[in-house]
Amino acid sequence: MKNLKADFPIFKRFPNLVYLDSTATALKPKPVIAKINQYYRHYSANIFRGIYDISEKATYEYEKSRKIIAKFIGGAPEEIVFTRNTTESLNLLAAGLGQQFKGPVAITTTIMEHHSNFLPWQRLVKKRHGRLSIIGIGQSGHLQKPLQFINPDTKILAITYVSNVLGTVNDLPSIIKKAKKKYPKLIIIVDAAQAAPHLKLNVHRLGADFVAFSGHKMLGPTGIGVLWGKKGLLENLPPYQLGGEMVQSVSVAKTIFKPSPHRFEAGTPHIAGVIGLQKAAKYLQNIGLDKIHHHEQKLAKIAIHELKKAFGNRVRILGPKESEKRAGVVAFNIADTHPHDLAQILNEQHICVRAGYHCAQPLHQYLNANASLRASFYIYNNETDVVKLIAGLKRAVKILT
Amino acid sequence: MDSLYKSIILKNYRHPQNFGRLKNPDKTVQANNEHCGDRITLDVKLKNGRLKDIRFWSQGCAISVASASILTQAVKGKTTAEIFRLNKNFVLKKLGIKLSPNRLKCALLPLEAIQKALC
Numbered sequence: 001m002k003n004l005k006a007d008f009p010i011f012k013r014f015p016n017l018v019y020l021d022s023t024a025t026a027l028k029p030k031p032v033i034a035k036i037n038q039y040y041r042h043y044s045a046n047i048f049r050g051i052y053d054i055s056e057k058a059t060y061e062y063e064k065s066r067k068i069i070a071k072f073i074g075g076a077p078e079e080i081v082f083t084r085n086t087t088e089s090l091n092l093l094a095a096g097l098g099q100q101f102k103g104p105v106a107i108t109t110t111i112m113e114h115h116s117n118f119l120p121w122q123r124l125v126k127k128r129h130g131r132l133s134i135i136g137i138g139q140s141g142h143l144q145k146p147l148q149f150i151n152p153d154t155k156i157l158a159i160t161y162v163s164n165v166l167g168t169v170n171d172l173p174s175i176i177k178k179a180k181k182k183y184p185k186l187i188i189i190v191d192a193a194q195a196a197p198h199l200k201l202n203v204h205r206l207g208a209d210f211v212a213f214s215g216h217k218m219l220g221p222t223g224i225g226v227l228w229g230k231k232g233l234l235e236n237l238p239p240y241q242l243g244g245e246m247v248q249s250v251s252v253a254k255t256i257f258k259p260s261p262h263r264f265e266a267g268t269p270h271i272a273g274v275i276g277l278q279k280a281a282k283y284l285q286n287i288g289l290d291k292i293h294h295h296e297q298k299l300a301k302i303a304i305h306e307l308k309k310a311f312g313n314r315v316r317i318l319g320p321k322e323s324e325k326r327a328g329v330v331a332f333n334i335a336d337t338h339p340h341d342l343a344q345i346l347n348e349q350h351i352c353v354r355a356g357y358h359c360a361q362p363l364h365q366y367l368n369a370n371a372s373l374r375a376s377f378y379i380y381n382n383e384t385d386v387v388k389l390i391a392g393l394k395r396a397v398k399i400l401t
Numbered sequence: 402m403d404s405l406y407k408s409i410i411l412k413n414y415r416h417p418q419n420f421g422r423l424k425n426p427d428k429t430v431q432a433n434n435e436h437c438g439d440r441i442t443l444d445v446k447l448k449n450g451r452l453k454d455i456r457f458w459s460q461g462c463a464i465s466v467a468s469a470s471i472l473t474q475a476v477k478g479k480t481t482a483e484i485f486r487l488n489k490n491f492v493l494k495k496l497g498i499k500l501s502p503n504r505l506k507c508a509l510l511p512l513e514a515i516q517k518a519l520c
Contacts (some may be wrong), residue, residue, distance in 0.1 A: 124439065338462035340439075341406075348404060356436060364438070368459055371438035399406050400414070400463060 001287075001295040004380045011380070018351040018388045022378035023164050025216045026197060029283055032088040032219055034368050035195040036276040036374065046268055048245060053328040062271055065278040066261070069226055072281040073211065074202035079234065081261040082274050086193040087116040087307035089212035089227035090158075092264065093189055094120035096237040098128065098157065107156045108149045110170075111137055111366045112163040115359045117212075121158050135159075136366070141166045141319040141326075146175050150183060157188045159194035165360045165374065166319030167300065167329035169199070176207040187233070193217055196226075197378070198296060198327050201370070203228055215273060220280035224273030227264070234260035241266040284379075292379055296328025299377040299386055303330050306390045311397070318372055328377035331358070334393070339373040339398050345396035351389060405498050406463065413467035413498045418474050423456045432514035434506050443514045451480050455515070462507050464500070469511035471495050481519050487512060 005011040007029040010019075019027060045055035047062045063077070070077040083089045098105065105128040107121045120189055125132045133149040141163075150157060157179060162169050174186055190208040197218035203211050210233070215224035229237070239246060239257055243266040248256040257263040284292065301323035307315050307330070314335040320326045333339065339355035346353055354374045357364050364371065375389055426444035433440050436513060439461035446454040455471045455477055476484050492512055493500065500508055 338439075338460075340462040340504070341464070344405060344504065355437065370440075399404075399411070 001291065001379065001382075003382065004029075004287075005082075007031075007283075008380050014350065017352045018349075018385045018392075020375040020377065020381065020385065020389060021352045021354050022197075022217070022381075023374065023376035024354055025222065026219045026378055027380060028221070029219055029280075031279040031283055032221065034274050035222060036272045038157050039272045039275050044272075047271055058271060058275075061275045061278075062269075063086050065274045068278040070228075072201070072285065073196070073226075073228055074204055075228050076231065078259075078261060079203075079228050079231050080228065081234070081264040082269055083212075083225040083227050083264075084223055084270070085214045085216070085225035086114075086191060086212045087225075089210075089225050090116055090189070091120050092227060093210055093212070093237075094124050095240055098124050098400055100236070101128070103154050105151075105155050106151070106153045107131075107134070107158060108133040108135065108154050109158045110135040110143055110146070110160065112143075112166055112168065112360065112363050113158070114162055114164050114193065115190065115238040115361070116193075117158050117189075118362065121156065130155075131375065134362075137166075137168075140321070141168045143168075143170055143175070147178055147182065148180055150186065152183065154186055157186055158191070159188070159360055160191040160193075161201075162192075162198065162327045162329075163319065163360075163363075164194050164225065164329065165331045165358050165363055165372065167326040167331070168320055169195075169325055169327055172206055172208070173308040180207060194327060194329070197284070197292075198289070199293040208232065209233055215277045215280065217281055218280050220277040221270070221273040223270050224277055224374055231260075233283050234264075234278060237264075239263045239266065243267045245269075287379060293327070295379065296377045297323045297326065299381055299383070300326060300328045302383060303375060303377070303386050303389065306386060307332060307393075310390050316369075318367060318369065328381075329374065330376070331372040332376040333369060333372055334397060337397055339371045341400055342373050342393065342396045345399055346389070346392045349388070349392045349395070351392045353389070405500070405504070407498060409471075409497055410463055410467040413470035414463040417457075417466050417470035419456050419463060419470065419477075421456050422458055423454060426456075428518050430514055430518040431453075432510055432517060434461075434465070434482075434510050436503070436506060439507055439510055441465065441510055441514050443518050445515075445518045447481075447519075450482075451478060452476055452484060452519070453478075455518075457511065457514070461510070464496075464504055464507040465510050468496060468508045469494060472511045472515065474519065476515055484519055485516060487516075 043054040047059040192213040194211035211228040214224040246266040330399040343355035423444035441459040
């Protein structure tokens with residue numbers, strides 16, 4: 001991977017920045033920033049409504065993004081719903097599917113979910129007097145016997161593709177295939193927030209019914225997310241919010257909604273965000289998702305090796321040890337230090353990492369970890385960043401113990 | 402470098418005062434910082450409206466442990482009314498550091514716990 005830092009203007013302003021928090025949000029490359037800027041400067045009109053050139057240009061670019069994102073994940077444009085983020089995509093599903101099911105709703109999820117793929121389901125089963133089954137993980141950080149947690153009553157399997165703490169890449173194509181074979185009616189929802197930016201995503205090969213991800217984690221603008229759904233399922237799903245843009249006709253007596261995806265995009269959307277996202281997808285495709293995944297795995301492998309070398313038995317790495325089954329996320333603890341202190345001292349050396357639960361408290365409870373420190377790698381990181389991280393940690397540990 | 406990890410913080414973190422549990426406390430309280438997982442348990446003994454003794458137990462970060470160590474020393478012997486008058490500024494002055502909003506929560510957790518114990 002060639003050095004891409006020059007494409008990211010933030011490094012011009014902070015040349016010493018060691019950014020290791022891409023799991024939270026990715027930095028933005030020039031083409032994305034330029035595209036957003038261009039919308040606001042050259043054609044910042046509303047979409048769909050205007051019978052004038054700049055509105056038509058905005059509509060064209062907005063719908064072009066839908067096609068590009070569809071292609072990015074191997075889906076069809078009419079299966080792409082633009083939302084605010086992964087969280088909103090998942091809440092939209094919980095609200096819509098909740099209305100469709102009759103009786104108690106049994107849902108299966110995993111212990112490694114981000115709160116956004118846990119809380120909507122926890123609330124839904126509580127409201128509907130259903131049951132939430134949780135797939136656990138083993139010592140290796142992999143899911144244990146996922147099929148055993150699904151039964152004929154299970155309506156939904158909500159599962160993450162890549163853990164935002166452990167870095168585990170779940171073998172979803174295989175899990176989904178087996179689950180669908182045994183339970184053809186089971187709705188499978190994939191949280192791809194940590195997958196879409198880092199590995200080649202093909203919704204059909206995956207076999208899921210719905211896939212949710214965020215724009216900002218894949219170099220795109222904040223405030224824009226994606227929900228992909230199988231066309232037939234989206235068509236049957238009731239709209240999430242009601243308002244402008246999502247109706248075919250409205251009268252005092254009766255309202256007819258537009259077909260999907262537009263029925264799920266009520267009100268003026270984040271037009272600049274959607275348009276900016278197409279450049280993010282293009283940028284990633286130009287590099288190649290396989291290459292990106294490989295690069296991150298390499299950095300994670302070096303980081304894990306160096307952490308062990310530097311801190312020996314004092315370091316506890318959460319998640320899989322083998323690099324081929326993980327993504328570029330490394331969460332860990334160092335004995336006798338608190339993650340917050342380490343992160344704070346690293347910050348004094350311009351190293352950005354994350355400390356805490358990373359929106360995965362059930363997982364930390366399961367692992368009996370009070371909190372953890374997380375370093376995550378993306379396309380603009382290199383081996384020098386890993387070296388700086390280790391040196392920074394050594395310094396921090398020396399100060400604290 | 403304007404480090405938060407000044408000697409006063411580190412001294413109190415490595416060797417916290419009033420650390421541990423009290424025998425037969427009048428009251429025990431817990432306070433959590435859900436953001437980072439800091440958790441503090443506080444035992445207090447009161448006599449004639451004054452805080453007679455106090456101990457804390459925590460698995461927190463350096464800022465929260467140091468703050469607990471320094472604050473528990475500062476409040477011992479004070480009246481309940483005096484302790485309720487203590488605020489953010491008092492804690493920061495005692496610690497002698499400036500904190501970002503995120504870390505402020507760590508520093509203020511012990512005060513929150515102490516005031517909760519006296520309710």
